[in-house]
Amino acid sequence: MAVPVKQKIKLAAWALVAVAIAAAPVGVSAVSNTSSTTINATVNPVISISSGPTVAISLTPTTGGVVSSASDTVSVSTNKTNGYTLTMKDADTSANLVSGSDNITPFGSTTTPGALTNGTWGWAVASGTTGVGISGFDASYSTESDNASSASKWVGVPLSSGSASTIKSTSTTASGDATTVWYAARVNTSQPTGTYTDTVTYTATTN
Numbered sequence: 256m257a258v259p260v261k262q263k264i265k266l267a268a269w270a271l272v273a274v275a276i277a278a279a280p281v282g283v284s285a286v287s288n289t290s291s292t293t294i295n296a297t298v299n300p301v302i303s304i305s306s307g308p309t310v311a312i313s314l315t316p317t318t319g320g321v322v323s324s325a326s327d328t329v330s331v332s333t334n335k336t337n338g339y340t341l342t343m344k345d346a347d348t349s350a351n352l353v354s355g356s357d358n359i360t361p362f363g364s365t366t367t368p369g370a371l372t373n374g375t376w377g378w379a380v381a382s383g384t385t386g387v388g389i390s391g392f393d394a395s396y397s398t399e400s401d402n403a404s405s406a407s408k409w410v411g412v413p414l415s416s417g418s419a420s421t422i423k424s425t426s427t428t429a430s431g432d433a434t435t436v437w438y439a440a441r442v443n444t445s446q447p448t449g450t451y452t453d454t455v456t457y458t459a460t461t462n
Contacts, residue, residue: 302332304457342457360376
Protein backbone atom coordinates (compact mmCIF):
# COMPACT_ATOMS: atom_id res chain seq x y z
CA MET A 256 0.00 0.00 0.00
CA ALA A 257 1.39 3.42 -0.93
CA VAL A 258 2.48 5.74 1.90
CA PRO A 259 0.87 9.17 1.77
CA VAL A 260 3.11 12.07 0.87
CA LYS A 261 2.53 13.87 4.22
CA GLN A 262 3.49 10.78 6.16
CA LYS A 263 6.64 10.44 4.07
CA ILE A 264 7.58 14.00 4.94
CA LYS A 265 7.04 13.35 8.67
CA LEU A 266 9.07 10.18 8.53
CA ALA A 267 11.88 11.99 6.71
CA ALA A 268 11.85 14.79 9.33
CA TRP A 269 12.05 12.35 12.20
CA ALA A 270 14.87 10.57 10.44
CA LEU A 271 16.79 13.84 10.20
CA VAL A 272 16.21 14.49 13.92
CA ALA A 273 17.48 11.03 14.77
CA VAL A 274 20.58 11.57 12.65
CA ALA A 275 21.23 14.93 14.29
CA ILE A 276 20.87 13.43 17.75
CA ALA A 277 23.17 10.58 16.85
CA ALA A 278 25.75 13.01 15.42
CA ALA A 279 25.66 15.42 18.43
CA PRO A 280 28.74 15.20 20.73
CA VAL A 281 28.33 13.55 24.07
CA GLY A 282 28.21 16.24 26.88
CA VAL A 283 31.46 16.41 29.07
CA SER A 284 31.48 17.92 32.62
CA ALA A 285 34.02 20.79 33.21
CA VAL A 286 37.11 19.97 35.34
CA SER A 287 39.35 22.27 37.38
CA ASN A 288 42.37 22.26 39.71
CA THR A 289 44.11 24.84 41.94
CA SER A 290 47.61 25.96 42.93
CA SER A 291 48.61 28.37 45.72
CA THR A 292 51.59 30.76 45.94
CA THR A 293 52.83 32.37 49.18
CA ILE A 294 54.05 35.98 48.99
CA ASN A 295 56.88 36.85 51.42
CA ALA A 296 57.80 40.54 51.76
CA THR A 297 60.95 40.62 53.91
CA VAL A 298 61.61 43.94 55.68
CA ASN A 299 65.29 44.09 56.60
CA PRO A 300 66.55 45.78 59.79
CA VAL A 301 67.85 49.33 59.60
CA ILE A 302 69.36 51.61 62.25
CA SER A 303 70.45 55.25 62.41
CA ILE A 304 72.24 57.34 65.05
CA SER A 305 73.00 61.01 65.65
CA SER A 306 74.87 62.94 68.35
CA GLY A 307 76.83 66.09 69.16
CA PRO A 308 78.67 67.49 67.40
CA THR A 309 80.36 69.19 70.39
CA VAL A 310 80.09 69.11 74.19
CA ALA A 311 81.42 72.36 75.63
CA ILE A 312 82.68 72.30 79.23
CA SER A 313 83.88 75.59 80.74
CA LEU A 314 86.12 75.60 83.82
CA THR A 315 87.43 78.46 85.94
CA PRO A 316 89.79 76.68 88.35
CA THR A 317 90.49 77.33 92.00
CA THR A 318 93.35 76.10 94.14
CA GLY A 319 91.23 73.25 95.49
CA GLY A 320 89.74 72.39 92.10
CA VAL A 321 86.33 72.64 90.45
CA VAL A 322 84.06 70.35 88.42
CA SER A 323 82.07 71.45 85.39
CA SER A 324 79.85 69.22 83.27
CA ALA A 325 77.75 69.30 80.11
CA SER A 326 75.66 66.77 78.22
CA ASP A 327 75.35 65.20 74.80
CA THR A 328 72.16 63.76 73.30
CA VAL A 329 72.44 60.52 71.35
CA SER A 330 69.37 59.60 69.28
CA VAL A 331 68.77 56.17 67.75
CA SER A 332 66.09 54.88 65.39
CA THR A 333 65.60 51.26 64.34
CA ASN A 334 62.83 49.04 63.03
CA LYS A 335 64.33 45.94 64.69
CA THR A 336 61.74 44.44 67.02
CA ASN A 337 64.48 43.31 69.42
CA GLY A 338 65.74 46.88 69.84
CA TYR A 339 69.33 48.05 69.90
CA THR A 340 72.45 48.39 72.04
CA LEU A 341 74.31 51.70 72.28
CA THR A 342 78.03 51.62 73.12
CA MET A 343 80.83 54.16 73.34
CA LYS A 344 84.63 54.24 73.30
CA ASP A 345 87.36 56.71 72.46
CA ALA A 346 88.01 57.38 68.80
CA ASP A 347 91.73 56.64 69.14
CA THR A 348 94.31 55.00 71.37
CA SER A 349 94.50 57.89 73.84
CA ALA A 350 91.62 59.01 76.04
CA ASN A 351 93.32 62.23 77.14
CA LEU A 352 91.74 65.61 76.59
CA VAL A 353 94.63 67.35 74.83
CA SER A 354 95.67 70.97 74.43
CA GLY A 355 99.07 71.15 72.76
CA SER A 356 101.41 69.23 75.06
CA ASP A 357 99.03 69.46 78.04
CA ASN A 358 96.48 66.81 79.06
CA ILE A 359 93.45 66.18 81.21
CA THR A 360 93.58 62.44 81.76
CA PRO A 361 90.61 60.04 81.91
CA PHE A 362 89.22 58.95 85.27
CA GLY A 363 91.10 55.92 86.54
CA SER A 364 88.38 53.29 86.05
CA THR A 365 86.19 52.56 83.03
CA THR A 366 83.86 50.30 85.02
CA THR A 367 83.53 51.65 88.58
CA PRO A 368 82.15 55.19 88.91
CA GLY A 369 83.74 57.62 91.36
CA ALA A 370 84.32 61.32 92.04
CA LEU A 371 86.80 63.06 89.74
CA THR A 372 90.19 64.14 90.99
CA ASN A 373 92.00 67.23 89.73
CA GLY A 374 93.27 66.90 86.19
CA THR A 375 90.78 64.17 85.18
CA TRP A 376 87.60 63.86 83.13
CA GLY A 377 84.90 61.26 82.63
CA TRP A 378 81.43 60.37 81.39
CA ALA A 379 78.18 59.12 82.93
CA VAL A 380 74.54 58.31 82.32
CA ALA A 381 71.81 58.23 84.94
CA SER A 382 71.67 54.88 86.74
CA GLY A 383 68.08 54.30 85.58
CA THR A 384 69.07 54.25 81.91
CA THR A 385 67.68 51.10 80.26
CA GLY A 386 70.28 48.36 80.01
CA VAL A 387 73.26 50.50 81.04
CA GLY A 388 76.29 48.23 81.40
CA ILE A 389 77.86 50.00 84.40
CA SER A 390 76.42 50.05 87.91
CA GLY A 391 77.06 52.80 90.43
CA PHE A 392 76.21 55.92 88.46
CA ASP A 393 74.18 58.66 90.18
CA ALA A 394 70.40 58.50 89.88
CA SER A 395 70.43 61.74 87.92
CA TYR A 396 72.82 64.35 86.58
CA SER A 397 72.55 68.08 85.92
CA THR A 398 74.86 70.72 84.57
CA GLU A 399 77.60 71.67 87.00
CA SER A 400 79.56 74.91 86.68
CA ASP A 401 82.79 75.30 88.67
CA ASN A 402 81.44 73.17 91.51
CA ALA A 403 84.14 72.96 94.20
CA SER A 404 82.25 70.39 96.27
CA SER A 405 81.00 68.07 93.53
CA ALA A 406 80.57 64.44 94.53
CA SER A 407 79.03 63.28 91.23
CA LYS A 408 80.34 59.95 89.92
CA TRP A 409 82.05 59.32 86.60
CA VAL A 410 84.04 56.69 84.71
CA GLY A 411 86.83 56.95 82.17
CA VAL A 412 86.26 56.57 78.45
CA PRO A 413 87.65 53.23 77.18
CA LEU A 414 90.32 53.31 74.48
CA SER A 415 89.49 52.43 70.89
CA SER A 416 91.54 49.26 71.31
CA GLY A 417 89.55 48.16 74.37
CA SER A 418 86.01 46.98 75.05
CA ALA A 419 83.33 49.60 74.48
CA SER A 420 81.13 50.72 77.38
CA THR A 421 77.44 49.89 77.06
CA ILE A 422 75.39 53.03 77.52
CA LYS A 423 71.94 51.62 76.80
CA SER A 424 70.19 48.47 75.55
CA THR A 425 66.54 48.20 74.52
CA SER A 426 64.16 45.44 73.42
CA THR A 427 61.72 47.21 71.06
CA THR A 428 61.72 49.30 67.92
CA ALA A 429 62.81 52.90 68.38
CA SER A 430 62.13 56.22 66.69
CA GLY A 431 64.49 58.99 67.72
CA ASP A 432 65.11 57.32 71.08
CA ALA A 433 67.20 59.90 72.96
CA THR A 434 69.83 59.16 75.62
CA THR A 435 71.55 61.91 77.60
CA VAL A 436 75.27 61.25 78.05
CA TRP A 437 77.10 63.48 80.52
CA TYR A 438 80.74 64.56 80.47
CA ALA A 439 82.72 66.37 83.19
CA ALA A 440 86.21 67.51 84.05
CA ARG A 441 87.89 68.62 87.27
CA VAL A 442 90.89 70.98 87.33
CA ASN A 443 92.71 73.28 89.73
CA THR A 444 94.94 76.27 89.11
CA SER A 445 97.89 74.08 88.17
CA GLN A 446 96.12 73.14 84.94
CA PRO A 447 97.42 75.26 82.03
CA THR A 448 94.89 77.31 80.08
CA GLY A 449 93.63 76.03 76.74
CA THR A 450 90.84 74.15 75.00
CA TYR A 451 91.36 70.45 75.71
CA THR A 452 89.90 68.13 73.11
CA ASP A 453 89.20 64.45 72.51
CA THR A 454 86.68 62.54 70.40
CA VAL A 455 84.43 59.63 71.37
CA THR A 456 82.63 57.27 69.04
CA TYR A 457 79.08 56.00 69.66
CA THR A 458 77.93 52.76 68.02
CA ALA A 459 74.32 51.62 67.79
CA THR A 460 73.84 47.93 66.94
CA THR A 461 70.55 46.05 66.46
CA ASN A 462 69.88 43.31 69.00
